[in-house]
Amino acid sequence: MIQVAEALNLIAENSCKMPITKIKVDKSLGYVLAEAVYSPINMPPFRQSAMDGYAFTHGEHNQFEILKTVQAGDFSDDEIKENQAVRIFTGAFVPDDVNTVVMQEHTIVKDNLLLIEKMPATHANVRAKGEQVKKGELVLDKNTVITPAAIGFLACLGITKIKVFDKPKVAILVTGNELVSAGKKLPKGKIYESNSLMLEAALKAVGIKKTSIFKIKDSLKKTKIVIESCLSNFDVVLISGGISVGDYDYVKEALLKNGVTELFYKINQKPGKPLFFGKKENKLVFALPGNPASSLTCFYVYALPALKKLMGFEAIHLPEIKRKINSDFENTSGKTLFLKAFYDDEKVTVLESQSSAMLNTFSTANGLIVVPHDVTEVKMHQEVVILPLN
Incomplete structure (x- = not known):
């Protein structure tokens, strides 16, 4: 023994x-990466508007002619002069000739003329090319656990398959x-x-x-x-x-x-x-x-x-936390005890029905108190180790 x-x-x-296997990203939830993933593109792949508003070149002007509208998914290489602006929406391509986006709440528009009431800083509300991640940059390291957010991140980079531990x-x-x-x-x-x-x-x-x-x-x-x-x-x-x-x-x-x-x-x-x-x-x-x-x-x-x-996890054991026990407890067995328990932010309670055959309190337990084999008694308000089960 x-x-x-x-x-x-x-x-x-x-x-x-x-063994390592290659799977589709949309099927990878909960798997662990077997190799690092690097971005195949810049993200965003172009300068992108962070707001619904108007794109213009920051300078001395606060009044502009509205030249056109740029929606998300549109591309425009038309020349835009210093006294001109374009109507633009969140996520849309920011034309090369402008450098700033003013949010629509800070403007007045009348007869195709834009008046900026509250001037933003230069480059405001423009997401730079590669701002989130640059081409060739590390996206997710080896041994990363795939979460819903990770799936979304990989998909937005155009990645469809990854190598994971089976x-x-x-x-x-x-x-x-x-x-x-x-x-x-x-x-x-x-x-x-x-x-x-x-x-x-x-x-x-x-x-x-x-x-x-x-x-x-x-x-x-x-x-x-x-x-x-x-x-x-x-x-x-x-x-x-x-x-x-x-x-x-x-x-x-x-x-x-x-x-x-x-x-x-x-x-x-x-x-x-x-x-x-x-x-x-x-x-x-x-x-x-x-x-x-x-x-x-x-x-x-x-x-x-x-x-x-x-499955490739780095941390394999249940984590350990400590709480103050709200009752005295004796261990006369000379064995390590795993006690069904319920804990909150401050204390932990030993539940009833600790018999090895009973699941009634196990079904409401959220942790196991660990009493080492060489500990004979635990006093009320003493800190004990808990293995969380949630």
Whole structure:
């Protein structure tokens, strides 16, 4: 049995980035750039009006003849004299012969004559060519996570495809004779199976959509066959249940028979002590506890960092923040505790129903309080470490 920090280090050391793939920009949300992107054009590609107003040459005049109108998308190379101006709109091409745009609210127009009541500074309201980014300039660096704004930025530069780290395909295996799918009649002695949907939702929340769910009975033969298939067709295998030491827990044996190398088994923590992490070639396996709260806790703390490492993220672990706890708490277990909690800007509250089988308070929690294994008590108003889940 190992400590939490050692387990996290082993996961980081044994998780490698996925292969690089080229995808369309409009499909790239949530992906991580595998190479830097440079601008193929100046942006804006021409001098551009920042306002609806009138373009003119700044000088001694404050009254001008309105020569013509330039809308966004128009181009004009007509000569514009010093006593002339053009009606212009936001985003439109600013002709070469003028250097300033006055906003229309600061003007009076009568009989095709423009009178400027409030004179702007020279070059006001004119966006310079390449003001936002110049041709050949770095647009987005390698390892940047693609956001909606990044997609818009790339599109406005005319970029249609980018190279990113691929996202892993994940298999979710749920074991147990006692499990029944929601919506079916619940016989005595059975429980509704929820972990597969919970883990699938947690994967979707981080942008992983290539998932498949497999449900198997407590059988060594069936478990071995399904795991063998998953190792052949998926990058990561998440298993829920069957990893403890009961007579019908066959997962660890089935993994070893399939050539999975055990990197650790059991962590000195609560909940989720029976956690297996292994590897076969470049395929990762997490055998999570079957109890729902334990399974989800171990997913967030251990499986999620590995998945983020595969996807190319630089920061892979849940961030840590500190808040003052509003109650006393004792830790007599000698284990690291992950406590379901709710925090605000000032304090954090330990929620009820901390049992590894209970999701009722997990569904309203927004963080996990971390109590290290060597801390025996926490006093009210003492600062504690929280792993945010939102």
